[in-house]
Amino acid sequence: MSRAIIGRGPIGVTSETPRIDMSTSLGAMQLDAPVLTASGCAASGRELDEFFDITHLGAIVTKSIMMHPRAGRPTPRMAETPSGMLNSIGLQGPGLDAFIETDLAWLEQRGARIIVSIAGSSVEEYVKIAQKLRYVSGFDAIEVNISCPNVEDRGQVFACNPEAAAQVVQAVRRHVDQHTPVLAKLSPDVTDITDVAHAVVRAGASGLSVINTALGMVIDVDRMRPALAGVMGGLSGPAIRPIAVRCVWQIREAMPNIPILGMGGIRTGLDALQFILAGANAVSVGTATFNDPSAPIRVQRELAQALHERGFASLQEAISFAHRAHDVPEPLLAQFTVDESDGDPDGANEDGKEITEIVVRPADDVVDEDRPVAEVVQIRRDTGTEPFDQYKDWAADQAPEPVPDGQ
Amino acid sequence: MPIQLRAEVLDVRKAGAYSVLSLTAAGMPELARPGHFVTVSMGGEESSMMLRRAFAVYQVKSRGVYGGTLEIVVGVEGKGTQWLSERRRHDVLDIVGPLGRPFILPKERVPCVIVAGGYGSAAMFMLAEQLRDRGCRVDVVMGASTESKLFGVLEMKRASSKLIITTDDGSAGERGRVTDVLPGVIDKSEAAVVYAAGPMGMLSAVAAIAAEHRAYSQCSVEEAMACGIGVCMTCVLPVVGADGVTRMVRSCVEGPVFRGDRVRWDDVGTIPSDAFGAPVVEAS
Ligand SMILES: Cc1cc2nc3c(=O)[nH]c(=O)nc-3n(C[C@H](O)[C@H](O)[C@H](O)COP(=O)(O)OP(=O)(O)OC[C@H]3O[C@@H](n4cnc5c(N)ncnc54)[C@H](O)[C@@H]3O)c2cc1C
Ligand SMILES: Cc1cc2nc3c(=O)[nH]c(=O)nc-3n(C[C@H](O)[C@H](O)[C@H](O)COP(=O)(O)O)c2cc1C
Ligand code: FES
Numbered sequence: 074m075s076r077a078i079i080g081r082g083p084i085g086v087t088s089e090t091p092r093i094d095m096s097t098s099l100g101a102m103q104l105d106a107p108v109l110t111a112s113g114c115a116a117s118g119r120e121l122d123e124f125f126d127i128t129h130l131g132a133i134v135t136k137s138i139m140m141h142p143r144a145g146r147p148t149p150r151m152a153e154t155p156s157g158m159l160n161s162i163g164l165q166g167p168g169l170d171a172f173i174e175t176d177l178a179w180l181e182q183r184g185a186r187i188i189v190s191i192a193g194s195s196v197e198e199y200v201k202i203a204q205k206l207r208y209v210s211g212f213d214a215i216e217v218n219i220s221c222p223n224v225e226d227r228g229q230v231f232a233c234n235p236e237a238a239a240q241v242v243q244a245v246r247r248h249v250d251q252h253t254p255v256l257a258k259l260s261p262d263v264t265d266i267t268d269v270a271h272a273v274v275r276a277g278a279s280g281l282s283v284i285n286t287a288l289g290m291v292i293d294v295d296r297m298r299p300a301l302a303g304v305m306g307g308l309s310g311p312a313i314r315p316i317a318v319r320c321v322w323q324i325r326e327a328m329p330n331i332p333i334l335g336m337g338g339i340r341t342g343l344d345a346l347q348f349i350l351a352g353a354n355a356v357s358v359g360t361a362t363f364n365d366p367s368a369p370i371r372v373q374r375e376l377a378q379a380l381h382e383r384g385f386a387s388l389q390e391a392i393s394f395a396h397r398a399h400d401v402p403e404p405l406l407a408q409f410t411v412d413e414s415d416g417d418p419d420g421a422n423e424d425g426k427e428i429t430e431i432v433v434r435p436a437d438d439v440v441d442e443d444r445p446v447a448e449v450v451q452i453r454r455d456t457g458t459e460p461f462d463q464y465k466d467w468a469a470d471q472a473p474e475p476v477p478d479g480q
Numbered sequence: 481m482p483i484q485l486r487a488e489v490l491d492v493r494k495a496g497a498y499s500v501l502s503l504t505a506a507g508m509p510e511l512a513r514p515g516h517f518v519t520v521s522m523g524g525e526e527s528s529m530m531l532r533r534a535f536a537v538y539q540v541k542s543r544g545v546y547g548g549t550l551e552i553v554v555g556v557e558g559k560g561t562q563w564l565s566e567r568r569r570h571d572v573l574d575i576v577g578p579l580g581r582p583f584i585l586p587k588e589r590v591p592c593v594i595v596a597g598g599y600g601s602a603a604m605f606m607l608a609e610q611l612r613d614r615g616c617r618v619d620v621v622m623g624a625s626t627e628s629k630l631f632g633v634l635e636m637k638r639a640s641s642k643l644i645i646t647t648d649d650g651s652a653g654e655r656g657r658v659t660d661v662l663p664g665v666i667d668k669s670e671a672a673v674v675y676a677a678g679p680m681g682m683l684s685a686v687a688a689i690a691a692e693h694r695a696y697s698q699c700s701v702e703e704a705m706a707c708g709i710g711v712c713m714t715c716v717l718p719v720v721g722a723d724g725v726t727r728m729v730r731s732c733v734e735g736p737v738f739r740g741d742r743v744r745w746d747d748v749g750t751i752p753s754d755a756f757g758a759p760v761v762e763a764s
Binding site: 113114115116120121123124136141142143144145146147148149150151153155156157158160162165166167168302310311360361362363364365366367 | 484528529707711713748756
């Protein structure tokens, strides 16, 4: 393959995409762009690089690597489910040494930003991996996959127990370079995800990846047995998106400042926007990549467009916006005008009566391109007895007046 | 190196139990080799079917008004292939390809045998043509459960030096399986290479017969695939490497064509205990 290596720069700035500052950060890790791959859904980036320039993504999150080579689980390893899939790969991989020599070396040489995902079946194994990574350069952060069975605790998944999760994170934090950000990847299969979030942050996690797959199962009704050789598997894809958005939201409510890498069923820019508005600082695209190998870069482009359409000048402004939304008027009205065929708001105003119902229809031309929509829109809040002035320019028989500034 | 494109359906025609889809695919014909496959996304952008389906490249044309076309053969298995078989002219499909490692062609003009089960023949027309262009004798054995599940009999008659048909129910050709007639065909032609595509059970038997006859075999396997491009690790099977080590390899990028003597057919669907990275069994 002979694609020219394009220097890093804000991806927002290309001919097709609007000029939006897409830069963001996951704690100490500055990112030029907010869309990453999801661990296990992009291998080490090499295959996807044939479909788009992977250096244009925020970063590549590599497949979770364990200390030793691992053959994984028997096949069938996957089953398609409504708007998603079940997988039981069993963390097949070449082991840490081979990963460092080949995958990491390639990614570094390619100029991509890299988050190394690690996994272990005991605290001891995480420690060994962390110790080794301490002396390896070329990557930007570590994501700790704690959705692994703990062989020392009857196969209990670390992520499902706040203490076990914290133990792993603390061990990793202690052994890696103190400047390396450590993201803990949380499982949705818990009663209260904020309990685990608090526990791992107290243990030293510098950020959270939310969420890993949800445990699921499919029975093959022809063979009348579990569809997967591993019996149960991880559910991913749009099917889990509402759960993932909810988890990001809950954690953001509980922890206003913790960096969050959001994921779970992101397929389009608008899906990604949900995560950003719910509180994610950046997002990962996983299963959608199987559906469309260019999904990560497409989502990034669509996200820029979606932010632009909503009047945001930067991604940063949109992070957690939905949490603040009750302080800000709903932006919708800026894009809508009163449909006079179904009502007569102007007449109602002359009556001096309060408008209780307004029929709206879309109109693209009302949005001021240069200002965030939220500013343009205060109109609706003021809809009371008096300020019907603002609707003047929508009344057919009146000369249009400019919408007052900064209302 | 694969490409992704929006392909327009030019034509859908029925052939027995199958639908043949002709698609615009500028750039793909030049890249496609016998044994390559393409993946097609299912049901449009909002589809609840997230996974692409894999199909062997059947025919390609690199010239013409459309700047390149590609054909696939679709047998209805489940809801994805059902949807695909209902596509009509002017519908647009998202396709990725060509994918995988193709069949390897012999350098010398050696006699070859092609064995195809069901729609497995789809990949074999381009192969037969290219082998014969090199001056190889090509005997073909096509088999299926019943006549309607044979694909491209007439066309294969033209493309091959000799064609033998088998069906399980005897509705066409000889009653029985391809493996019943295969030893005789190899003996007679003194084949050096046996190429095969079809169900896993058939491939396993063909590989064994080829080995017995000291012929080199190349089998195109069919494992369930989630991504088709090598990023997910769902499509693995145990294959012995040149170093004698068994590894769980991805059939989408390291296959789908494998040397028949390298695949551990009896262990497909398991992790052999001597495989690279296999779990260490603890004494209890
Ligand atoms: C390399 C390769 C080449 C193929 N070439 C052809 C071809 O030329 N013509 C043709 O008709 N079919 C071909 N197939 C099989 C075809 O991909 C499946 O029949 C199809 O995926 C079934 O999808 P479905 O939605 O109809 O079935 P469902 O059972 O609803 O599918 C559910 C899931 O299982 C997977 N799946 C089910 N059956 C198979 C199978 N046999 N192989 C792989 N994945 C499967 C699907 O991809 C899907 O993700 C090929 C498969 C592979 C791997
Ligand atoms: C095939 C597959 C393999 C995965 N492997 C890993 C893994 O090795 N480590 C990990 O932390 N998460 C893994 N995941 C989970 C994803 O990274 C992601 O958290 C999850 O799938 C939800 O996002 P999605 O719906 O966009 O895929 C895997 C998911 C899939 C589908
Ligand atoms: S199908 Fe994903 S790696 Fe082969």
